[in-house]
Amino acid sequence: MKAEIISIGTELLLGEITDTNASYLASKLPELGIDLLWVTQVGDNLGRLKECLERAWNRSDLVLTTGGLGPTEDDLTREAIAEMTGEKLSVDPDLERGLREFFSFRSFKMPECNIKQATLIPSAQAIPNPRGTAPGWWVEREGRLLIAMPGPPSEMQRMWEKEISGRLRVRLGHEIILSRTIKTFGFAESAVDEMVSPFLSSTNPTLAVYAKPDGIHLRLTAKAQSKEEAEEMIAQMESDIRSLLGESIWGCDDETLEGVVGSLLSEKGLTLATMESCTGGLLANTITDVPGSSSYFKGGLVAYTNGAKISYGVDAALLAQHGAISPEVAGDMAEAARHRLGADIGVSITGVAGPTQVEGKPVGTAHIAIDDGREKRLIFGIYPPLRQEVKRRATYHALFELRKVLLSYSNTPSETVKF
Amino acid sequence: MKAEIISIGTELLLGEITDTNASYLASKLPELGIDLLWVTQVGDNLGRLKECLERAWNRSDLVLTTGGLGPTEDDLTREAIAEMTGEKLSVDPDLERGLREFFSFRSFKMPECNIKQATLIPSAQAIPNPRGTAPGWWVEREGRLLIAMPGPPSEMQRMWEKEISGRLRVRLGHEIILSRTIKTFGFAESAVDEMVSPFLSSTNPTLAVYAKPDGIHLRLTAKAQSKEEAEEMIAQMESDIRSLLGESIWGCDDETLEGVVGSLLSEKGLTLATMESCTGGLLANTITDVPGSSSYFKGGLVAYTNGAKISYGVDAALLAQHGAISPEVAGDMAEAARHRLGADIGVSITGVAGPTQVEGKPVGTAHIAIDDGREKRLIFGIYPPLRQEVKRRATYHALFELRKVLLSYSNTPSETVKF
Incomplete structure (x- = not known):
């Protein structure tokens, strides 16, 4: 499956923020067996955004967008997708109710411009976003898939993890890619690198070393026909690495x-x-x-x-x-x-x-x-x-x-x- | 002047590195009065890279590329530019001499694949790179400009600062772009948006609204022939916005x-x-x-x-x-x-x-x-x-x-x- 990312927002083109959303998503696609071929950054401009979406839609099986789902006039992702597909935007009553509840819970009157965030087109389903007011869009048409996510990284990452990646995995079927991250503290990255160097050339499972604020992380990734087979491959390498790094290991995967x-x-x-x-x-x-x-x-x-x-x-x-x-x-x-x-x-x-x-x-x-x-x-x-x-x-x-x-x-x- | 950035390298599309080169360059273009309209990341693939360069060459006045200037088979930027322009690559004797000296100074024999880095096409001039073996390319043709820079940030940034930005400034004459960010707390993004809505359609200066952890930020951007004129335009809009947002404003620009x-x-x-x-x-x-x-x-x-x-x-x-x-x-x-x-x-x-x-x-x-x-x-x-x-x-x-x-x-x- 060929994929493409479009990162939307003039602040990217002014260099005010770096596009970490694209690198986050890029790092998540290999484990789903999805090839990423293009990343494009485009500003809050309806014409250029639409052009960009059209090109992506024509050349890729999966288009992922981030940004442009806010309530303001600058937020044009929904409008551009509607124009590209030729479908009409309309307010979804369930989304509207949820949005109004979000504001009334905070004792705010909902500004009328927020109603934009309750709109859909016929081929789009809303993707829940408990961290903000902008739901995502899951658009299926002509055998292709477009997924629009909000720009704030915490909202986008939660949506990817909880709502999107599992659904994509089910849709794609086949080969399993499994990862495990081992977390250490106390050694420098280069020291860990030397200690595990015999494993760095392994092609399956692969081993990658990352320096993070809470220490050095090692990511083991195995590809196999079944979950059990992938787990067995990872367990073998993990046991070898544990005997090398011993007491410096403090946790795994999502642990902090x-x-x-x-x-x-x-x-x-x-x-x-x-x-x-x-x-x-x-x-x-x-x-x-x-x-x-x-x-x-x-x-x-x-x-x-x-x-x-x-x-x-x-x-x-x-x-x-x-x-x-x-x-x-x-x-x-x-x-x-x-x-x-x-x-x-x-x-x-x-x-x-x-x-x-x-x-x-x-x-x-x-x-x-x-x-x-x-x-x-x-x-x-x-x-x-x-x-x-x-x-x-x-x-x-x-x-x-x-x-x-x-x-x-x-x-x-x-x-x-x-x- | 309309500009476009192409960031080249498969490691970007695998999420192994984040494209900080694009945000660095994006942050440098406004002060030269250059509008950045697109950023594209593309992998080390000759066909897709050439397609990308052709589109950029046709729609932009200035194309900036980073990456793909190394000595290995994966490094295809020179080849793709040569194919796009229909010009022939040949070894430049001065560049070859410099490159051989670079290696002999370090008592290394130059690997033969490095000779790629001494090639040019007729419409390209080499841009010096004292931090590495890859010179940049300054390509002028048909009134358009393409500048190819190496991917490692320290080499690229030095090249931009010392070799490119001054030369571009002279070539462009002046138009200045100036920005100012006003920071507020206490209102929701959509409420700020409604309050300042009369200004959102202004094209010069422009106004954009962003939700940040420390409140809502408003960015004013003016384009003018001189710094003074741009400052004056911003001061005018800032004063109007200050009277609307009053006490919710707590700071500006880099302040926390x-x-x-x-x-x-x-x-x-x-x-x-x-x-x-x-x-x-x-x-x-x-x-x-x-x-x-x-x-x-x-x-x-x-x-x-x-x-x-x-x-x-x-x-x-x-x-x-x-x-x-x-x-x-x-x-x-x-x-x-x-x-x-x-x-x-x-x-x-x-x-x-x-x-x-x-x-x-x-x-x-x-x-x-x-x-x-x-x-x-x-x-x-x-x-x-x-x-x-x-x-x-x-x-x-x-x-x-x-x-x-x-x-x-x-x-x-x-x-x-x-x-």
Whole structure:
């Protein structure tokens, strides 16, 4: 099946945003056995958009569009598809009802221009979009398929994952492509690359290595005639890779470090509290991104000054003696957070996020401590000296170490822990 | 002048890399007064590449290509341009000498396939590339212009900056394109659209409306013979829009809400402390994304339980009487944060991030309070009921309201405050 992507929006052509939607979709098509031959970016202009859609419709079996489904005059994707197919746009009563409910729930009157988002043409079905007001369109005609998705990446990605990819898979039948992502923390990308180099030339399953904010990810992809066969191929390579990367592996596929840590805390009935300086709230924020985190997360303290640290219970003499950026103070911060908030485990981060060094310590250094009342685990980290990068890496580093501590609470050896 | 970009490489269509070259070039064209109408990504396939080049050559005055200039069999840009123009490729002796020197300087023998990179057609001039072995091509024919650049971003960007943009500027004369982005909070996209609808049909300057996480942005773009003239055109429309959107406007261009708030705090010599529940640290995290925020941010308290709130100084009786999700408790949280951390201003957020309702309050509701010791400002918000969305919107809402409070500290009327 030959596919084509059309990314719609003048902001792309002005270079204000980069077309990550196209690369997201491009990365998802191979596992469905779909060949992508073209990607086109076009602005919010009815004539050019229609021309683009017509060419795509004539040369491709599947046309994917993103953008141009908003409520404003600039949003012309629906109009252009209607013109291309020669069909008439009309308001769908179910869509209209849903849209009005969306606004009334928020105690807003629906602006009349939003009614555009409730329109369809006869050969289009609406694709649900719980993250926004723009439903997608699934258009089938003349044996061809056009799928129009909204432009905001979170809306588009959810729609692709939950509403579109499964439906396409059923429609396409045949060969199965299965992927599994193994997630690691602690090694550099080039180090992981060297360790797994014997597998990088394998053609089925294939292995690819990616650097992500939460560590290095390895993606194994197998092609086979059945799901079982593909799973068997992946399991074999995964087992080899696990023996190479060992304890640096913390999760798989959709798992996040904060989710893994949250599940372990829930499972073991433990509660958590944090005190952080250089990460400025990112640790607490990441922990609370997990739905249900209120059952194990007691609270967090963001201490941007020594005064704040002392008021949270950190020993002033220790601060004076070792400075705020020290393992001693990190340990005391973790203990104080635990006591202060009545939690089983306290985690702390203190370091230098930049732009300038502190206490003679360079930007990018951090001390992490985990105190569970039995012992204090102290960890030192050095990260790329960019503010956001220091905040992000130190946060994931702390969660990675916390996971290890939590696993030690169980008698189960770590390699058989179910991810 | 109408321009078009063609990004060449199968790795783009597999989603292995994102096409940042196109967005880089797109962002550079407006200042030269060049309108970009199309971007196409195409794989390493001679037939499709040639078809793409022909279409671009016929409809655009300037065609920019990136990629496909390497030495391997996959690199087909030169061949496709030669086929499109009907001209013959031949080795240029100067280029060949340069290329052999490049390799001998590195004590390598030049692989024979690299000789491709020393070829030209009669209407092409080579563009120097000190960062790699692939020179660019500057092709002039029939009053049109095609510029072929290498794919690696560092080579392409240097070539654009040092070799191409100046030469294009001289060739074009001038017309200037200038943009300005006005940032608002508090209105829905469709409401802003309705308010500014008289301006949406303007062709110069143009106006476009975008929904972003920190509110609704409006982009004004003017084309003129001089910078002054373009500035004047934008200033006129900006003043009209400011009178329509008034207090919802909080910043311009590259400004962020956290940066604006940070500058105001520094300017007025005030310090800040936060206490948040449903946003789980995102407020503190966003505030501390600003370099230098340690000079005004004392610290933050993340209170995920009533116990934590009480331990931070929130009145237990108030919690029992009104519940945690109430304006009364929000007000007390802001006051407690201010006292607890010895700051001039306390900001609090308490609400329901989901997935389930709390105290009978639905997901997506939040109470925000700002206490500066003179008065308590209480704000109620309703946001789309998705965990991350609630956290993000409530955070920006709090910062937006904090900005208003900070502006009231000055005698300067808000419309003359310099952004």
